[in-house]
Amino acid sequence: MIQLSRRSSAVIRAARFAALGVVASMAFAGLARAEDVLAKAKAKGELTVGTELQFAPFDFVEDGKQAGMNKEIFAEIGKELGVKVTFLDLPWPSVLPGLEAGKFDMVAGPATITKARMERYRFSSPIANATVAILKKKGDTSITKPEDIAGKKVGSAKATAQLAQLQDFAKTLNPPPSAIQEYVDFSQSYADLGAGRIVAVANSLPNIAYLAKTKPDVFEVVQPPFGKPVYFGFIGTKAEDSKSLMDAVDAIIIKMKHDGRLAALQKKWFGTEMETPDQVTEASF
Amino acid sequence: MFNTEIIVKSLPMLLQASVWTVIYSLTSVAIGFCIGTLMCAAGLSASRLGRAVSAFYVSFFRGVPLLVQLLISYYCLPLIGVNVPSSVAAVGTLALCTGAYIAEILRGGFLGIPPGLIEAARMVGLSRAQILTRIEVPLAVRFTLPSLVNETTMMVKASSLISVVGVLELTRLAQNIATSTFQPLEIYLTAGAIYFVINGAITLAGEFAESRFRMEKAR
Numbered sequence: 337m338i339q340l341s342r343r344s345s346a347v348i349r350a351a352r353f354a355a356l357g358v359v360a361s362m363a364f365a366g367l368a369r370a371e372d373v374l375a376k377a378k379a380k381g382e383l384t385v386g387t388e389l390q391f392a393p394f395d396f397v398e399d400g401k402q403a404g405m406n407k408e409i410f411a412e413i414g415k416e417l418g419v420k421v422t423f424l425d426l427p428w429p430s431v432l433p434g435l436e437a438g439k440f441d442m443v444a445g446p447a448t449i450t451k452a453r454m455e456r457y458r459f460s461s462p463i464a465n466a467t468v469a470i471l472k473k474k475g476d477t478s479i480t481k482p483e484d485i486a487g488k489k490v491g492s493a494k495a496t497a498q499l500a501q502l503q504d505f506a507k508t509l510n511p512p513p514s515a516i517q518e519y520v521d522f523s524q525s526y527a528d529l530g531a532g533r534i535v536a537v538a539n540s541l542p543n544i545a546y547l548a549k550t551k552p553d554v555f556e557v558v559q560p561p562f563g564k565p566v567y568f569g570f571i572g573t574k575a576e577d578s579k580s581l582m583d584a585v586d587a588i589i590i591k592m593k594h595d596g597r598l599a600a601l602q603k604k605w606f607g608t609e610m611e612t613p614d615q616v617t618e619a620s621f
Numbered sequence: 622m623f624n625t626e627i628i629v630k631s632l633p634m635l636l637q638a639s640v641w642t643v644i645y646s647l648t649s650v651a652i653g654f655c656i657g658t659l660m661c662a663a664g665l666s667a668s669r670l671g672r673a674v675s676a677f678y679v680s681f682f683r684g685v686p687l688l689v690q691l692l693i694s695y696y697c698l699p700l701i702g703v704n705v706p707s708s709v710a711a712v713g714t715l716a717l718c719t720g721a722y723i724a725e726i727l728r729g730g731f732l733g734i735p736p737g738l739i740e741a742a743r744m745v746g747l748s749r750a751q752i753l754t755r756i757e758v759p760l761a762v763r764f765t766l767p768s769l770v771n772e773t774t775m776m777v778k779a780s781s782l783i784s785v786v787g788v789l790e791l792t793r794l795a796q797n798i799a800t801s802t803f804q805p806l807e808i809y810l811t812a813g814a815i816y817f818v819i820n821g822a823i824t825l826a827g828e829f830a831e832s833r834f835r836m837e838k839a840r
Binding site: 386389390392396397398399400424425426427430433434436437438439521523526527530551554 | 696
């Protein structure tokens with residue numbers, strides 16, 4: 337009995353100590369979070385951006401290094417803010433949780449601006465049109481318009497807005513596609529399309545236009561896009577301490593739209609310029 | 622179809638990333654060995670609290686998948702104010718995980734030490750810490766060297782998971798290159814070959830250590 341009580345008191349002491357630690361660290365976290373993200377980045381001279389290097393033409397690897405449109409847009413943002421931009425590469429399902437955990441100041445991506453995401457995140461001024469279209473194998477005559485995927489096996493990437501749009505589109509078809517494969521990332525869906533395991537991949541126009549441009553003898557884009565008109569934007573948190581950073585980024589992107597810098601980058605990476613609004617206040621999807 | 626050119630082109634980058642794989646996994650094993658030794662000693666000690674801590678530690682880090690541990694350390698700890706950089710989260714989690722396995726491996730070794738030897742050491746006046754570092758650990762390591770080498774090779778492979786917390790290593794770079802070049806077969810075969818060579822080297826080093834520290838020579 338004595339032994340028992342002694343043991344339990346040791347456990348209680350340990351638990352009390354742990355609880356104290358948790359409370360103290362939470363209080364500390366609260367203090368740390370109150371600091372303005374932009375002011376902190378400027379003081380440090382560094383803006384940390386989370387992204388995934390598997391989303392050409394925005395972010396991909398060339399000769400072992402990051403390449404793509406994000407790097408070039410953020411070079412301009414970094415110049416205007418007077419900070420160095422450091423990118424952190426994570427698998428996409430980890431990127432938004434990382435933003436919420438405060439692992440980086442904002443997210444490049446970019447991500448499709450959707451209603452559901454707007455409730456949780458603050459989007460930057462859009463940088464491209466993200467309307468979803470179909471990518472097919474070069475010379476596949478059985479698919480000439482988006483509706484032709486009816487009854488066929490198609491794919492898209494897990495946890496993406498593009499997949500959600502494909503699922504919605506599939507409901508309007510009769511018969512619906514025989515299967516919608518969900519991939520961890522788009523590259524696997526392209527590989528399966530190339531291997532003939534699926535006949536079409538649904539993804540945003542800039543991505544598949546770039547792919548068809550770099551691999552013209554393998555892939556082909558099916559025009560027109562089938563999805564609702566949506567846009568790509570960078571992502572920040574809705575927290576008060578991120579507001580000044582996201583406002584500053586918006587101002588820079590809008591400035592780039594007006595002086596033609598963004599259009600030049602769009603032409604370089606998508607092969608065509610894209611009309612985008614200054615701000616998306618209400619998403620169509 | 623098989624493109625050797627892409628292998629030649631990406632091999633230097635993959636080798637560079639494999640240096641990180643080796644650094645992350647071996648650092649973790651080194652730290653994990655210290656944690657494992659302490660936990661093993663605590664588990665075998667007379668202190669009830671020590672045994673409870675050790676049992677809890679081993680059962681948690683052995684019972685929860687490494688991937689989940691990594692996600693917890695990176696995304697959940699910041700919620701209670703512990704916000705560490707990616708590399709620290711990666712090494713820390715790998716070390717804690719392998720520490721649990723090493724504690725169990727060493728426990729087998731510790732139990733194999735004849736009690737009379739410890740008694741004799743105590744008789745000649747060695748302290749508890751001295752007995753641990755001078756007698757028990759060296760003997761336990763010799764007994765368990767093959768299992769420890771095995772655990773090290775497992776950690777080299779397990780390090781392929783740390784990209785989920787934003788750390789660049791061999792597998793992540795291979796994925797990134799495969800995505801950008803659309804040549805997954807060539808890239809993953811190359812990455813696989815590099816892992817094979819790394820673990821081959823570790824196995825050889827283990828065999829050398831075994832022959833060098835054989836028990837007969839130790840006497």
